[in-house]
Amino acid sequence: MSYRKVLLKSIAILAVLFVIRYLAKQVLLLGFHKTAFTHWPGPCRSVSPVEHGAEDMVLTKNGLAIITSGIDVAYRGDVTDPRISAAPGKLFAFNFNKPEQNATELEFAIGTDSEFSPHGISIWEEGSETRIFVVNHRQDAETIEIFKLIGDIAKPKIEHIKSVQDPLFTSVNDVLATGPSSFYATNDGYLRFTAWRGLERLLSRPWGSVVHYDGSEAKVVVGSTFEYNGMGLSLDGQFVYIARPFTSSIMIYERSSETNDLAFHQEIAIGALPDNIFVHPVTGDLWSGCTAIGYRLLAAFENIDNWAPSLVLRVRPLGTKDRPFEQFKxxxxxxxxxxxxxxxxxxxxxxxxxxxxxxxxxxxxCDMKVDSTLSRDTY
Structure with missing residues (x-):
């Protein structure tokens, strides 16, 4: 057998092995081998009038949750049910102090532009002022909308302050406030509102990033990322947590309080596809709404009548102050x-x-049987 034939045969074998490896990774990632079971931590109920999503939420110090609703996932280039794009973008408030009540829609206006497709959300509280940061997928640009929360917890209202736009906001997934006008933002990719985004994802192109906006301009603090999603900040401000669903993990970066640069610290595997991260204000535990079975979520995008199993995980740090997740549960x-x-x-x-x-x-x-501030092993 000639050298050329041996070379071609070797290349063909390597190509086949590469395809098999890729397909095996996709099967595991999308969860074709998984089965979803139902387990509630206590009695649970649907909260009206939210019907078109509650993609992300934040919590004020006095127990008011602000929730984004009506995201148009078409910005990712996915094949989607037209009913998803038709859903109006809204913000809701839910009072944890009176959980028997329904959520309340918050009315606002963003100048003369009524285009609002909210995604990630963050909060900044300083003194008596509370600001809400919301990712907005407009057709012409990715923006961060900054609002001021006014009124009391019984009758909350919001007032739009400004829209922030920057060329580094390519395909923003989440926002994490670091000041009254500054924030981190994750770009889960580069292309938006185009079928080419599917190819970007299929080839696992690391065209995403994490950027920081200081109030006047943005800079890249983590480059060459792939599908980074929701973020959270440790209670002491030392670490930034970022959900990485395509590896079923949470990335931990150490933060410079002076420059807001991020340095990789640790990656923790959680066995599910995390979306957004809530940092418990007392314990520092990470709570994440997760995709239980990936391919079922894709099916739900195509037809919302297809149910996609749901999962909420709590990640409890058991390490030291400098390495809190060196051990975890x-x-x-x-x-x-x-x-x-x-x-x-x-x-x-x-x-x-x-x-x-x-x-x-x-x-x-859900009214849990176990208080979230307690270190319990069962729910």
């Missing part, structure tokens, strides 16, 4: 086969109360 707090909660994406907790959001359907509240 993962708890399966909530799981559902899709009947009461389809396509979970976010969570927030206060005491025994657990609020769970979804990408494009309902908002669910």
């Amino acid at each position: 993962v708890y399966d707090v909530f799981s559902d086969d899709g009947h009461i909660m389809s396509s979970s994406s976010s969570a927030a907790v206060v005491g025994n109360g657990l609020l769970i959001g979804s990408v494009m359907q309902k908002l669910v509240y």
Whole structure:
């Protein structure tokens, strides 16, 4: 056999092995081998009037949750149910102090531009002022909308302050406030509102990034990322947590308080596809609304009548102050086969109360049997 034939045969074998490896990774990632079971931490109910998603949420110090609803996932180039794009973008408020009540829609205006497709959300509280930061997928640009929360917890209102736009905002997924006008933002890719985005994802192109905006301009603080999603900040401000669903893990970066640069610290595997991260304000535990079975979520994007199983995980740090997640424990707090909660994406907790959001359907509240501030091994 000639050298040329041996070379071609070797290349063909390597190509086949590469394809097999790629397909095996996709099968594992999308969860074709998984089965979803239902396990609630206590009685749970749907919260009206949220019907078109509660993709992300934040919590004020006095127990008011602000929730984004009506994201148009078409910005990612996915094949989507037209009903998703038709859903209006809204913000809702939910009072943990009166969990028996429904959520309340917050009315606002963004100048003369009514285009609002909210995604990630963050909060900055300083003194008596509370600001809300929201990712907005406009057709012509990615923007961060900054609002001021006014009124009391019984009758909250918001007032739009400004829209922030920058060329480094390519395909923004989440925002994390670091000041009244500054924030981090994750770009989950580069291309948006085009079918080419599917090819970008298929080839696993690391065209995403994490950027920091200081109030006047943005800079890249983590480059060459792939599908980075939700973020959270440690209670002492030392670490930034970033969900990385395509590796079923959470990335931990050490933050410079002076420059806001990020340095890789650790990656922790959690065995599910995390979307958004809620940092418990008392314990520092990470709570994440996760995708339980990936291919079922894709099916739900195509037809929202297809249920996508939901999962909420709590990641408890057991390490030292400088390396809090050197050791950790993962708890399966909530799981559902899709009947009461389809396509979970976010969570927030206060005491025994657990609020769970979804990408494009309902908002669910659970009265947990175990207080979230306690170090318990069962739910």
